[in-house]
Amino acid sequence: MKIAIILGSTRPGRKGAAVAEWVLAKAKDRPDAAYELIDLLDHPLPHLDEPVSPSRGNYANDHTKAWSAKIAEFDGFVFVTPEYNHSTSGVLKNAIDYLYAEWNNKAAAFVSYGALGGARAIEHLRAICSELQIAHVRQQLSFSLFTDFENFAEFAPSPMHDDAASVLFDQLEAWAGALKTIR
Numbered sequence: 648m649k650i651a652i653i654l655g656s657t658r659p660g661r662k663g664a665a666v667a668e669w670v671l672a673k674a675k676d677r678p679d680a681a682y683e684l685i686d687l688l689d690h691p692l693p694h695l696d697e698p699v700s701p702s703r704g705n706y707a708n709d710h711t712k713a714w715s716a717k718i719a720e721f722d723g724f725v726f727v728t729p730e731y732n733h734s735t736s737g738v739l740k741n742a743i744d745y746l747y748a749e750w751n752n753k754a755a756a757f758v759s760y761g762a763l764g765g766a767r768a769i770e771h772l773r774a775i776c777s778e779l780q781i782a783h784v785r786q787q788l789s790f791s792l793f794t795d796f797e798n799f800a801e802f803a804p805s806p807m808h809d810d811a812a813s814v815l816f817d818q819l820e821a822w823a824g825a826l827k828t829i830r
Contacts, residue, residue: 648680648823651721655728655739657688665802666760666790667727673812680723680820687738690714692745701747714742715749723754723823724781725815730761730768735775743775750779752830754822756815757787760796764789782826784818786811 652670656663667684674682692710699705706712728735743750755776759765766789776783788811790796795804 648722648820648827649720650674650680650682650723650725650819650823651685651718652682652725652727653739653742654684654686654688655726655736655742657738658729658736661729662760662792662796662800662802663727663729666758669802669804670725670727670758670788670812673809674725674816677816677820680816680823682725683721685717687742690717690742692738692742695741695744697745701745704748711745714745718746718749721753722827723756723819725756725758725819726772727758728760728765728768728772730759730763730765733767734771735768739772740775743779747779750776750781752826753781754819754826755781755783756819757783758790758815759787760790760792762792764791782822784815784822786815786818788812788815 652667654663654667671682671684697711698707728739757769757772759768769787773783788808792799797803
C-alpha cells in the first residue's frame, strides 16, 4: 500500500516542511504501508487551467497529466496543511481541484498547523474530500504555533502527538486497505 504525505504550502519560510518531515519520520517504520512525501513546490500547477471539468478525466495540459499520474499511484493521503484565513491554503485547494477520479475511493488523514492548530483548515478539507469520494479518518493532528513551535519558528511538537500519530496511521491504513478492494 502506498500513502502520499502531501505538503500543502509553498510559501517562503513555510512551517509545513518541518511538519511534513516529522510525519514522514513517524511513518517510516510502518510495516503495512510505504509513505512518500509529495511537496507541492515540486509540482507547480497554475491556477486551474483545464478547459474541461476534472470529473471527465480528459486532461489537456502536460502538468495536469503529470499530476494525475503521480496521485494515481497512491492508495491514501495525509494532507499537511497550514491554516490561512480559517481555511486550507490556496495552493493545496488548487492541486486537489485539478483531479477527480484519481482521488476517488481512497482514504485521507489530516495534519494541520496554525495559531489555533489549523482545525478550521481540516474542517474545510473534510468537506472537499467528501465531494471527491475520499474517505477521511477521524483522528487528526493539529499543531499550535504557540505550543508546538519554539519562538513561533522551529517545529518542536509536544510528545503527546506521538500516540495520536500512531492512531492516525492505523486508521488511515485500515481505510486505505479496505478501499483498495473496491477500486
